[in-house]
Structures are given as C-alpha cells and as structure tokens.
Amino acid sequence: QVQLVESGGGLVQAGGSLRLSCAASGRTLDNYIIVGWFRQAPGKEREFVARIKWSGSNAAYADSVKGRFTISGDNAKNTVYLQMNRLKPEDTAVYFCAVGVVPGFSGFSQSNYHYWGQGTQVTVSS
Numbered sequence: 044q045v046q047l048v049e050s051g052g053g054l055v056q057a058g059g060s061l062r063l064s065c066a067a068s069g070r071t072l073d074n075y076i077i078v079g080w081f082r083q084a085p086g087k088e089r090e091f092v093a094r095i096k097w098s099g100s101n102a103a104y105a106d107s108v109k110g111r112f113t114i115s116g117d118n119a120k121n122t123v124y125l126q127m128n129r130l131k132p133e134d135t136a137v138y139f140c141a142v143g144v145v146p147g148f149s150g151f152s153q154s155n156y157h158y159w160g161q162g163t164q165v166t167v168s169s
Contacts, residue, residue: 072142080094092105093105099115114126141153
C-alpha cells in the first residue's frame with residue numbers, strides 16, 4: 044500500500060506560481076515506479092498533467108503545461124513536486140498525485156496508476 048498526501052494548493056493570481064507537493068508513505072518506492080499529476084476542473088474529466096519515474100528520469104508533460112510546469116522528486120523525502128509557473132485561469136482544478144507500481148506503462152493514462160491522493164485545490168484568478 045502507498046499513501047499519498049498532496050499539499051501546496053491555494054488561490055493565486057494569473058501569472059503567479061505555486062508548488063504542489065506529494066508525500067508518499069507506506070512502502071519502498073522502486074526506481075521504476077511512476078508518479079503522476081492529474082487535474083480535474085469542474086464539469087470536466089480528469090486529465091494528465093505530468094509524470095516522472097521515481098528515479099527522477101523520464102519527465103513528461105501535457106502540451107497545455109509544457110514550459111510552465113516542472114515535475115521533480117526528492118527521494119530522501121519520498122516527495123514529488125509540481126512547480127507551476129505563469130499560471131492561467133484555465134489551470135484552475137483539483138490536482139491529484141498518483142503512483143503506478145507496475146513497470147512498462149507510459150504514465151499518461153489514469154489506468155496506469157494504482158494509488159491516488161485526495162487532491163488539492165488550485166484556483167487561479169484573472
């Protein structure tokens with residue numbers, strides 16, 4: 044079992060920044076494990092934002108956030124971060140982190156993940 048707790052959400056003006064954290068506990072996270080961030084805006088489906096291997100390699104991003112968001116990890120703290128810069132109102136959503144424990148998946152689909160956090164709200168005002 045893996046427990047995930049997100050933090051760092053809040054209200055920010057357009058153009059501002061936030062850093063989300065996803066703290067993992069419960070089992071050793073092997074290097075092949077993927078950690079992803081997804082988001083869900085009101086009335087919309089949950090969508091992929093970014094993912095990274097626990098080893099710190101193979102970061103990938105949705106086109107909508109590429110160049111503005113950065114995913115990174117701190118193995119010593121069992122934490123993955125999502126640095127969000129130049130935020131836009133359309134980034135407003137509940138952000139979820141997730142862990143996939145079976146190697147070989149791309150990490151772009153929700154079905155690749157086995158454990159999910161509760162989510163943290165990000166609101167970007169115009």
